[in-house]
Amino acid sequence: MALTEEEQAELCSELERVEDEIQTLSQVLAAKEKQVVEIKQKLGITPLNELKQNLSKSWHEVTTSTAYKKTSETLSQVGQKATTAFSSVGSAISRKLEDVSIRSIQHSASMPLMRNKATFKSFEEKVETLKTKISPTPSTGDNEADSNPKLDTEPVVQQPEGTVTPDLGPQ
Incomplete structure (x- = not known):
């Protein structure tokens, strides 16, 4: 799209006019910003106070929003259920x-009752029998008995031949 010289000249002059307006508006804006700062200083409003006010206003807007209210209610319910x-x-x-x-x-109260039962007494007898079989045989010499007084001196009970000893494996 080709422009005529007249159209180009008109667009150039419009461009200069818009740029001038922008410059003027920038100067006016800078002057207004300076005026705002002076007024705030006279009122004692500091940038920190402004920040506090903005945060307070923003927090109020957040807490009054429906999304916040729904989330808060849901978390409260979850907390109660937990x-x-x-x-x-x-x-x-x-x-x-x-x-x-x-x-x-x-269980501990029933232990004395269990000791009086026939099954337990039979088991105790079998253990005693096994114990006497395993005990060392006393020697006939006096020297050995004197040198080791801790040896069990009970006689070994001999079972009659042909008697079958019950297997005392894991019960």
Whole structure:
């Protein structure tokens, strides 16, 4: 698109006029900014005070927004549900520990009763029999007995030949 000389001259003059307006507006703006600073100084408004006011205003706008309110409510509900859940878990653990403690007490209380049962007495007898078989045989010499007084001097019980000893493997 080619411009005629007349159109080019007209556009150049319009460009100069707009640039002049921009310069004038910049000067007016600078003067107005200077005037604002002077007025704020007279009122005692410092940049720090302005920042505080801006932050306060922004925080107020955030806290009154619907998004903030919804998020706050949701987090509150989540917190309440988490508290309830932790409380339930704590109660369940406490009940389990009480059950274990009660069973432990019941178990230790039942030990004397178990010792009087025939099965337990039979087991005790078998252990005694095995113990006497494993014990060292006493020697006939007096010197050996005197030199080692800790040896078990009970006689070894001999089982009659042909008697089968029950297997005391893992029960």
